[in-house]
Amino acid sequence: MNAQAKGRVVLKGIRKTFGSFVALDDIDLEIEPEEFFALLGPSGSGKTTTLRMIAGLDTPDAGVLEVDGVDMTFAPPGERDIAMVFQNYALYPHMTVRDNIAFPLKMDRVEKSRIQPQVVQAAERVRIEHLLHRRPGQLSGGQQQRVALARAIVRQPKLFLLDEPLSNLDAQLRLETRVELKQLQRNLNVTAIYVTHDQEEAMTLADRMAVFLDGRIMQVGTPDEIFNRPQTISVAAFIGSPPMNLLPATLDGRSVTLEGHSIELRSAPPCPPGRVTVGVRPSHLRVDTGGIPARLYLTENLGESRLLNLLIGEKLIKMRLTEPGDFADGDTVPVLFDAESIHLFDAESGLRIDND
Amino acid sequence: MNRHQRAAARRTVVLMTVAAALLLVWVFPLIWAVVVSLKTEAEVLAYPPNVFFAPTGQNYNDALVGGFSIAPSLLTSAIVSTSTTVLTIVLAVPAAYAFARLRLPAKKSLGFYTLATQMVPPVGLVIPYFLILNRIGWLDTYQGMITVYLTFSLPFAIWLMVSYMEDIPVEMEEAAFLDKASRLQTLWHIIIPQVRGGIAVTVIFVFLNAWNEFLFAVQLGGNTVRPVTVAMYNFVSVEQTLWAKLAAAALIAMLPVVIIGIAGQKQIVKGLTVGAVKGGSRR
């Protein structure tokens, strides 16, 4: 849009404790203007806390928050020019949809004559212009969610925060709204920070994302980077559905030994011999006569594919199978680990061992 | 009719009978007052009582505009009750908001203080209040009476309002803050409209309590501030009791109570149950 794009958010060393519980520890983030940035992590990992800090609804115990180069760490929420969509939408039940959407403009002392056109425009953007006279209690969950969106965009804020906005919708509606949300953000040219525990949502929506775990950021990157190059075992164990298989192994030069079977890598990773963890996605495993024999324990039929639960020694692994094949539970299936598609992690530190 | 229907019918009959009996106990004094207020003073004392008599409106006339007119006292009661109610609401709403939202150390003791004010026998407080008001020269003044009433109504009103305000999700306020609303604007635009029901309940209870109050009124009031509950006693003297006029005055004084009771029926029931339902969560 304009040369000096707005909505650059920087968090430096943010720490937040509740009593003796450390909810956020040393959070560093840089979110670029007009970026769609997702905060992804399991329940209780600190995503909402981070968002509330950015919104000014909570203040950190340590660290700095900058928006467009200005220190905003302790600025009250109203001075931040931020709009937020809450998980439960937080619509004002005693006001009509029209008044709900108009409220931010009224508080912003927008001229009376200019409020209504803006309200209608925001409502049209999310296609609820026919609901303006209703009250939130008379709307479906999906419609309420759109009202919350309209109320957030009507003021054209610098920053757009969304806390699991789709989690109260049914699966069908969630998929539809996801696409619309992305389009909306593109058209508005606004920075969006989006909290979710649904990795598919984060992957499809986000330009970049941060993976949270136990109050720390484990990795920041594009969805592709995070999916294809998880930097730690914990990210590897979280991303993907089902996530990667992780198996203990030993590394010596080019060869990885796994449950007594060895896999030859194309080149030797730059690290001394020792214990490692091998990671491989269920979809990257293949049935091949040259593979490691595994006993089929249980087959899950997912419709488009099947998920084979296999035992290699004592270790349970999952393999996604899209092609047909007749396997009965109890059969021995040869599983091929493709050297190209395995990930290596240091068994001690849990860090990725890069090998390219 | 099968067995279940018969049982249900029997239950209804029993229930109705018990309810009617209880109701009779409650309304009997009222019926008596209505009957007496329509008799002449002589008829009231007639023995055996006359079941049939010519009703007269004279007592109402006397009670309102006669020598012992209670009209000025009705005005006094209205002033005291209305002022108490208005002040209570103006002070209790923001106070309850603070108690509902802020992490205050005094939060627990509020509950205790409220209960304490409801449990202390009022007689025990009359003398201290009398001495205090006497010392500052506020005996028989509106400000004195209203202040004393506030000491009872405020804790009660705050306690009642807190339970309504705690029901409003915090996110709703936070959304308002992000929309650049100040605390006061949030209270005005977001909180108060949503607790209108609670405010109505509080208004009803506080007004009725103040209107019906007698003990403090009789001790701390006087010729300037003489609420209607006290003024009624003009019809009771050493020489005689003017029963018919007393009954008429009592019925007139009851009128606002009945009107408010009917108008606010729904709110009153809600107000009585809110403490019962929510009481467990608060000490």
Ligand SMILES: Nc1ncnc2c1ncn2[C@@H]1O[C@H](COP(=O)(O)OP(=O)(O)OP(=O)(O)O)[C@@H](O)[C@H]1O
């Ligand atoms: N006000 C609070 N007081 C005490 N602990 C809190 C408070 N708010 C959050 N926490 C704790 O901080 C941790 C992080 O909470 P947060 O709400 O940020 O999680 P989240 O990642 O948003 O999880 P979810 O996906 O379940 O919403 C949790 O363990 C939570 O219990």
Ligand SMILES: [Mg+2]
């Ligand atoms: Mg959350």
